Structure formats: C-alpha cells, structure tokens
Amino acid sequence: MASRLEWMRQEVRALYERNRQRGFAPWADYEYDFVCPSMGTYPFQWFWDSCFHAVALSCVDVERARIELRSLLRNQQQDGFVAHVTFWQRERFEALLSTYKIAYRTPYLSDCMQPPLLAEAVDAIVRRGGGERSFLLEILPKLRRYYDWLHEWRDPDQDGLIAIIQPDETGLDHTPKFDEYLGITAAEMQQMNDAWERVCKPYDTHGRQPRRVFEQDLFIVEDVMVNTIYCLNLRLLARLHRSLGEEAGALELEARAARTFSSLIDKCYDPERGLFFDLAGRAERHLRVDTFTSLMPLVLPDLPQPIAERLIAHLEDPGAYAARFPVPTVSMREPSFHPGAPGQKLVWRGPSWINSNWYLARGLRAHGREELARSIEDRSVELIERSGFREYYNPHTGEGYGAEDFSWSALAVDMLASREGE
C-alpha cells in the first residue's frame, strides 16, 4: 500500500506542476499562485476546486496548500463573500470566457458561491503539520467572515439551512435533480443554458441584491450536499477557533451547526424512501430525484444510525449505486441516469467523480463501514491508474471523460494517505 501511495504522490506532484498558475495580477496587485482545475477547459481559480486542491496539496507540499488558500482568499469582499471563480489571468483566455455561463460581480470575480469547504481545507493543512499559530491567526478571521456571510445572507428563513440561488452554486451544474424545477424536459445544453438565463437574468435588474433575489423566488434551493458540507465545516471551524482559545466564537459556530443538523433531518429526510431531498422555493417542496447528494449526510458522524443504515443500503444496492466503478452521481434507477460518453458536455448526470467518492467513503467509515469505504477508495484509485486524472468516469467501464488532467481527482492521494494515518 505504501508504494501505491508513493506512486500517487509522484503523480499528483507532477499534475500540480502542470496545472500550476503563477503570475502578477495588476488588478489585484498580487502574485497569484494556485492550481487550476484543468488547463484545457478551466484555467482560472475555482472555489471548491481550490479547497480540494489544498487537501491534496497537504499530502505533498503543505506550504503550497497554504499558498493555494491565500490566493483564493485574496479577493474576499468587504462583506465576507468569496467568489466561486477568480479570473486572475482573464486577458489570456478571453475566447474561453464566452463559452461559460457566469454571473459577474466584477470583470475578475464571479458573483456566486460554491459548496463551503474552506474549513475542511484548513483542517487538512493543520492535520498535516502546517497549522502554525501565525497561519491560523492570519486565516481564521477570513474564514469566520466567510461563514458569517453565508449565515447572514443565505439563510433568510433562519432555519439553519443555507440557500443557493442558481444551479451552478451547488458545483453540480447540470444535475438532473433540478430539471423539473427549472422546466428542463431533455438533457440538452441549450435547455440548460436557457434555464440558467431564465433564473439569472431577472436578478440583474436589481444588481443581484440577495434580499431581492429571495423575494423573486425564481430558484431557491436548500441543497442537501451544500448544507451537509456547511454543517461539517461549521464544526471544524469551531474546533479551529477553540485551538486558539476562542471559546465564545466556537460555541456560536457550534450552535449554528446544530441548527443546520436538525433542520437537515427534520425537513430534508424522507423516511419512506430513506433518502434526503433538497427543498425548493420558499414553500420548501422536496425535489425527489435520487442522486448521490441524497446520501451525503452520511458524512456527519452523529447522523442517527437507523437513518445511516437506510442510506448505506442504497450504496449497496446494485440497481442504484453499487456499480462496478462506484459511486454513480445519479441512481442508476433514475430515468435521467446516463453513464457518460466521450465528448458529452453535460456534467453530474451519472458518471462517478472522485470528490463525491471522497466524501461518501468518509461517511461510510464514520458509520463503521470500513470495508465498503475502502472498496470505494480502491476503485477510485483504480480509475486513475486506468484512465488518468479525468473529470469523471463511466461507472460501468471506468472509462475517463470530460477535462483531462483534472486537478481535484488528486483527492485520491488523501484517501491513501489518510489510511496510513497521515
């Protein structure tokens, strides 16, 4: 096993050299230094990608993990917001920009969020020896402002569940779970783009002010994955605060996490189907599509065991998620499930991804299912051995699709290192 880990470390080091972006950005007066998701399609800095990259970097070069987060947080706004994309070197890639659907805050920053796993990234750095007091004193106030922004602006009904206001804020751009809500009738890029415009254009009329956006009630989703990650990260942030002796701050964050946790169970869990569902609109209607995000609360170790068992049963079901190369991102029973194909542009409609596997395997381990956790991790590593670091993989054949040299697939190194107690 150690040699597999060593091989993976070398591969990740080489990948992260190829995808490293460094230079001076006059608009931010900053020497940026980060790993982009993929040189071919995504040369900029993405929020949740960078958090995953920092986790992977903590296994190979902890100083670079810190540098990655410094670049990510450099353009944090006064109100605490951190953009989901920072277009550091946009002048070099203007042609590519026309192919994206992005809401902008400035020409260099997008105006939307992504799943909030900043605290997990810092936690990985701390666990791997990079958590000097000076670093924590520098970075924790920024994290706190970011999570305060989510609390203040994204939870208008104050139930502890934060809301996203456009589909790409989940990081799961074309997931079928929003099809019905968005009025999408076929898996076609044109329909996805039109739906995005229908949601986002009206926001522009008032400069995307959060209060007005919620009043419009065009797309409000309290997403299970986003909120599971939010809950987990509030707890980790509390722990980080406590490590600096900031008890009051820690207690406040824990109280927020407790509220998120109980709302997830009270509002999102469907005991009949044994799945968690997102809440849509101010009326909080369940979006009953079975995707991997319905299983994400497994990541919370204190999820009641009877609920955890129901979720695990789906992962063990060969008709749903127990594919040869698990975990498909959509249940194979859903009519919208598609295993993927070369050149297909729609994402998150069936293929297996390494970041979702990283979470689900940890969730299984947290609920005493070590063997199943390991088999998902082993299969993930095997995907990379066979097909390289691809954006996503066919759950039946293991064939790699989407972007090549895709950086967050390097999370496999964290799967292997964590097992060795590193």
Ligand code: GLC
């Ligand atoms: C796609 C993914 C999104 C990711 C981005 C960059 O848009 O859906 O989650 O952040 O690519 O990798």
